[in-house]
């Protein structure tokens with residue numbers, strides 16, 4: 374319900390102004406999906422270049438007492454086009470918060486360059502940084518609202534600090550609260566709001582100064598799955614309608630899958646894998662990415678099957694395959710076609726049919742006759758159909 378309210382609110386003057394100014398730019402082709410995650414085509418032309426560039430960024434926290442120095446970021450290079458939702462996933466201590474703090478200038482890199490909206494953040498003076506941070510919104514896991522201020526006054530705070538007039542502040546805050554679906558809660562204090570509502574206030578506050586970039590550090594980690602989904606939908610709408618570039622830090626693959634265009638996997642301060650979300654899901658190249666993807670529901674080999682799997686085909690009747698299909702191939706009647714064309718029986722043993730953003734995605738465990746797999750045409754046919762195929766064992 375909250376979500377519907379939020380959707381309707383995109384017809385507010387705030388959004389019309391942005392649309393009229395032509396400020397929306399979808400991610401350029403080849404670097405992200407041409408469609409917004411809700412399936413809408415990008416609204417506008419691509420406005421040149423990357424919104425955020427990290428060029429060979431390293432951060433070393435010096436030794437303290439008996440603690441050795443910590444290399445929190447190691448030679449990180451990332452280019453995020455204007456309008457993209459870029460996810461960074463990693464385990465606790467991997468360097469995620471340090472990365473996001475380097476983007477908003479809270480942390481100065483030991484070496485390397487951080488450019489946001491054409492400005493080299495790492496070279497700014499403190500005063501320059503304060504100014505630049507107004508162009509970068511930030512939302513947090515624990516919301517960071519002021520408990521002594523109402524929802525309205527929390528959203529108004531950045532505008533007060535920027536010296537915006539009371540009348541203009543009021544208009545802007547009311548628009549933002551409408552946008553996040555909280556018009557009726559404007560006089561409530563944080564203690565009177567649910568976690569999801571508090572994060573909606575946090576998002577409205579982050580958008581108050583019209584930032585071109587929104588940074589989210591584990592913003593849904595304190596929320597239940599349902600609320601998480603509604604907050605992610607709101608962020609996707611903000612991205613699609615305002616063209617705000619979003620960098621989203623998380624340890625949960627569901628968050629990446631839900632709204633990100635591209636993803637970087639961070640481990641021990643390094644980006645060890647990066648790509649379009651659908652590509653990384655279909656062909657993860659590192660064990661870390663595979664384990665994050667494997668943690669999603671429906672990805673593991675079903676327990677009843679796992680107990681019976683054998684490495685050797687000898688004496689088994691079926692070879693068990695894990696098929697991964699992304700995009701168009703995932704919507705095709707592949708299994709029945711193969712069975713008919715090759716005259717074989719195919720057992721459906723488990724899996725998941727889902728979508729990643731707007732793309733259909735299927736991961737299936739199937740059993741095929743051992744002989745049919747050994748012969749080869751089946752393998753060729755699966756490849757031709759765009760399926761990634763792995764043999765997981767025999768039963």
Ligand SMILES: Nc1ncnc2c1ncn2[C@@H]1O[C@H](COP(=O)(O)OP(=O)(O)O)[C@@H](O)[C@H]1O
Nearest residue numbers: 434443445463464465466467468469470471472
């Ligand atoms: N201010 C700091 N001083 C010293 N070490 C730090 C500081 N901030 C972070 N670290 C260390 O840097 C590494 C990365 O931390 P962080 O970026 O917070 O990871 P994440 O957000 O992925 O959990 C950790 O080993 C952490 O202990």
Ligand SMILES: [Mg+2]
Nearest residue numbers: 466469470471
């Ligand atoms: Mg962190």
